[in-house]
Amino acid sequence: MAMLSDIQVEPTVRAGARAVLPLAAAIAVLGVSFGALAISSGLSPLAAVVMSATTFAGSAQFAAVSILGAGGSVGAALGAATLLNARYAAMGLGLLPALGGGRWKRLLLAQLAVDESWAVAYLGDGRFSRERLVGAGLVLLAAHVAATALGTVAGGHFVGDPAVWGLDAAFPALFLVLLWPHVQRPEGRMAAASGAAIACALVPFAPAGVPIVAAALGSLVGSRSR
Structure with missing residues (x-):
C-alpha cells in the first residue's frame, strides 16, 4: 500500500498524465456530445473546437450553447458560463504557489486547471504539483478538443437531431452530477x-x-x- 501511495503522489508530468487517463474517456464522451450539440445550435465546427480549446470547461460550454441554441443572447450565455466557472477562482488561488514563473506562464498553466486535473495535482496538506497539473491537464485538453472535433463531424453527418440520441440531456445530466454533492x-x-x-x-x-x-x-x- 505504501508503494501505491508513493506512485499516486509522484510529482512528475508522466504521473499526472497516467493518473488522469481513466477520466479522459469521460471527458471525451462529453466532448463528443458538446460538438454535436454545438452544430445543432448553429455554431460552426471551427467555433466549437476553438471554444473547447480556449474555454475548456464542459459545464460552462454546455450552458452557453444551450442558451444560444434556445435563442438567448450572447450576454446571457456569457453570464451563465461565468457563474458556472466561478469555482475556478478559488481553485486557482490554491494552485498559485505551485505554478511559479511570470504572469503569462502562470496564466497558461492555469488554463490546464479543471476539476479533474486539480484533483490529480493535489499532493495533500494544501500542496499541489505543477508537473502533475501539466500532465493531467494536457491529456484532458487533448481529449476534450479532439472529441469536440469528432462530435462536430458526427453532429453534422451522422447524428442528425441530438434529441433523438439523448444528447440534449447531456448538460442537465452534467449539472445534476455537479449539484449532487452540494444538496447533501x-x-x-x-x-x-x-x-x-x-x-x-x-x-x-x-x-x-x-x-x-x-x-x-x-x-x-x-x-x-x-
Missing part, C-alpha cells in the same frame, strides 16, 4: 430549491438564458446571506 447539506438543498423556483417563475416570459443566470445569482445570494 441543508443549505445546499435550500439554495437548489430557491434557484429552481426562480428559474421556473421566469421561464414563461423571460428571454432564453435569463432564468439560468437569475437562478444562479439568487442561489448565490441566498447561500451567502445565511
Whole structure:
C-alpha cells in the first residue's frame, strides 16, 4: 500500500498524465456530445473546437450553447458560463504557489486547471504539483478538443437531431452530477430549491438564458446571506 501511495503522489508530468487517463474517456464522451450539440445550435465546427480549446470547461460550454441554441443572447450565455466557472477562482488561488514563473506562464498553466486535473495535482496538506497539473491537464485538453472535433463531424453527418440520441440531456445530466454533492447539506438543498423556483417563475416570459443566470445569482445570494 505504501508503494501505491508513493506512485499516486509522484510529482512528475508522466504521473499526472497516467493518473488522469481513466477520466479522459469521460471527458471525451462529453466532448463528443458538446460538438454535436454545438452544430445543432448553429455554431460552426471551427467555433466549437476553438471554444473547447480556449474555454475548456464542459459545464460552462454546455450552458452557453444551450442558451444560444434556445435563442438567448450572447450576454446571457456569457453570464451563465461565468457563474458556472466561478469555482475556478478559488481553485486557482490554491494552485498559485505551485505554478511559479511570470504572469503569462502562470496564466497558461492555469488554463490546464479543471476539476479533474486539480484533483490529480493535489499532493495533500494544501500542496499541489505543477508537473502533475501539466500532465493531467494536457491529456484532458487533448481529449476534450479532439472529441469536440469528432462530435462536430458526427453532429453534422451522422447524428442528425441530438434529441433523438439523448444528447440534449447531456448538460442537465452534467449539472445534476455537479449539484449532487452540494444538496447533501441543508443549505445546499435550500439554495437548489430557491434557484429552481426562480428559474421556473421566469421561464414563461423571460428571454432564453435569463432564468439560468437569475437562478444562479439568487442561489448565490441566498447561500451567502445565511
